[in-house]
Amino acid sequence: MPGATTATIVDSRRCTQHSEGPATVLAIGTANPENIVLQDDFTDYYFGLTKSEHLTELKDKMNRICHKSGIEKRYIHLNAEIIRAHPEIIDKHVPSLETRVDIMATEVPKLAESAARKAIAEWGRPATDITHLIFSTYSGCRAPSADLQLASLLGLRPSVSRTILSLHGCSGGGRALQLAKEIAENNRGARVLVACSELTLICFSTPDESKIVGHGLFGDGAGAVIVGANPSADGEHPLFEMVAASQTMIPGTEHALGMQATSSGIDFHLSIQVPTLIKDNIHQCLLDAFRSVGNTDPNWNDLFWAVHPGGRAILDNIDDKLQLQPWKLAASRQVLSEYGNMSGATIAFVLDELRRRREKEEDMQQQPEWGVLLAFGPGVTIETIVLRNPLSRGLKEN
Numbered sequence: 001m002p003g004a005t006t007a008t009i010v011d012s013r014r015c016t017q018h019s020e021g022p023a024t025v026l027a028i029g030t031a032n033p034e035n036i037v038l039q040d041d042f043t044d045y046y047f048g049l050t051k052s053e054h055l056t057e058l059k060d061k062m063n064r065i066c067h068k069s070g071i072e073k074r075y076i077h078l079n080a081e082i083i084r085a086h087p088e089i090i091d092k093h094v095p096s097l098e099t100r101v102d103i104m105a106t107e108v109p110k111l112a113e114s115a116a117r118k119a120i121a122e123w124g125r126p127a128t129d130i131t132h133l134i135f136s137t138y139s140g141c142r143a144p145s146a147d148l149q150l151a152s153l154l155g156l157r158p159s160v161s162r163t164i165l166s167l168h169g170c171s172g173g174g175r176a177l178q179l180a181k182e183i184a185e186n187n188r189g190a191r192v193l194v195a196c197s198e199l200t201l202i203c204f205s206t207p208d209e210s211k212i213v214g215h216g217l218f219g220d221g222a223g224a225v226i227v228g229a230n231p232s233a234d235g236e237h238p239l240f241e242m243v244a245a246s247q248t249m250i251p252g253t254e255h256a257l258g259m260q261a262t263s264s265g266i267d268f269h270l271s272i273q274v275p276t277l278i279k280d281n282i283h284q285c286l287l288d289a290f291r292s293v294g295n296t297d298p299n300w301n302d303l304f305w306a307v308h309p310g311g312r313a314i315l316d317n318i319d320d321k322l323q324l325q326p327w328k329l330a331a332s333r334q335v336l337s338e339y340g341n342m343s344g345a346t347i348a349f350v351l352d353e354l355r356r357r358r359e360k361e362e363d364m365q366q367q368p369e370w371g372v373l374l375a376f377g378p379g380v381t382i383e384t385i386v387l388r389n390p391l392s393r394g395l396k397e398n
């Protein structure tokens with residue numbers, strides 16, 4: 001039985017187990033499959049791949065959506081060769097869930113590994129220094145799941161503390177970062193690897209009016225972020241401090257965004273109301289987030305913005321509602337243009353793009369000190385993180 005000495009040690013550890021500083025993004029890596037599809041060619045590619053050329057009205061609609069999407073190209077793992085090997089993927093009368101889950105079981109962790117290796121290389125410490133792993137994907141329907149496979153591929157320590165988040169959709173990256181923040185701030189010295197890996201193959205289907213927008217916007221990608229508090233002075237470089245985090249569900253919107261496993265893979269629905277629902281709720285959500293850090297009258301144009309680019313209309317609506325200067329959502333628009341909506345992985349690409357833009361900025365004084373990260377997913381759920389640029393803070397202190 002543990003005695004009084006054990007109790008004293010446990011009690012004293014409790015006092016010192018929290019970190020002193022906020023959780024901080026220390027490194028970012030991204031990866032995509034090799035196969036690139038230009039958005040201008042996508043309609044022909046998709047209707048050809050699914051042998052649906054005869055659906056001319058739907059094809060015209062897909063063309064209209066692609067032209068208005070703000071997307072130039074996407075990376076998509078699924079190709080004609082995979083369909084030749086597994087024709088059930090485009091036959092809705094034949095079950096294909098098993099085939100898809102088999103492919104995902106290899107490809108999802110593999111893509112995550114590629115992003116994670118880049119993040120770990122940037123971080124500069126050995127992979128065995130990672131204490132926690134949070135993996136988010138909408139493609140996982142199997143255990144042991146992608147988190148364990150990623151841990152093995154990277155050679156993480158056997159005691160790494162793993163969590164898998166499933167079907168959080170486009171808010172998966174935001175949710176995983178929030179959990180990483182909690183872990184890093186409550187476990188002194190913790191270094192959390194957040195990995196999101198999304199492949200549309202699990203929800204690929206033949207053209208259908210209700211899903212045509214999703215097929216016109218979604219792409220494949222993986223993002224990895226290393227999070228830890230109190231960066232060590234010798235070599236860890238803080239990129240973004242995560243100051244406060246919250247999750248808000250918009251009441252009565254459960255019908256608007258959703259995913260469900262079926263015998264033909266993951267079925268999804270996207271209501272046409274999504275951009276309006278976000279527009280109507282974003283202001284209050286942001287006010288609540290900034291009030292929680294003592295800012296009751298934030299000027300939205302004084303911030304830097306990391307917004308999940310769910311679709312061009314969502315970004316337009318946020319711009320419009322908050323009267324943002326045209327360049328405020330530039331990082332989100334660029335990621336949308338170059339990759340499409342990669343669901344939960346996208347937010348890592350946006351953070352990566354923001355820091356690249358920041359590095360190019362010559363005048364450090366011009367860089368906003370405060371920022372905000374927003375991600376949207378089924379619910380409709382909004383994940384919000386108030387961010388701070390550690391470099392601007394450093395300038396003020398000097």
Ligand SMILES: CC(=O)CC(=O)SCCNC(=O)CCNC(=O)[C@H](O)C(C)(C)COP(=O)(O)OP(=O)(O)OC[C@H]1O[C@@H](n2cnc3c(N)ncnc32)[C@H](O)[C@@H]1OP(=O)(O)O
Nearest residue numbers: 064068069169170213270271272274310311312313377378
């Ligand atoms: C899955 C997750 O967890 C979270 C997510 O991120 S989900 C993805 C969220 N993204 C969205 O909801 C898409 C947001 N929408 C958009 O970006 C834009 O509406 C768009 C690029 C799709 C179209 O651009 P637009 O400026 O609205 O053009 P608009 O002419 O009004 O629409 C083009 C066509 O798309 C249709 N459309 C738009 N949204 C639709 C939807 N959700 N479902 C079905 N059709 C839709 C319109 O009805 C229109 O059809 P017709 O041409 O036949 O009239």
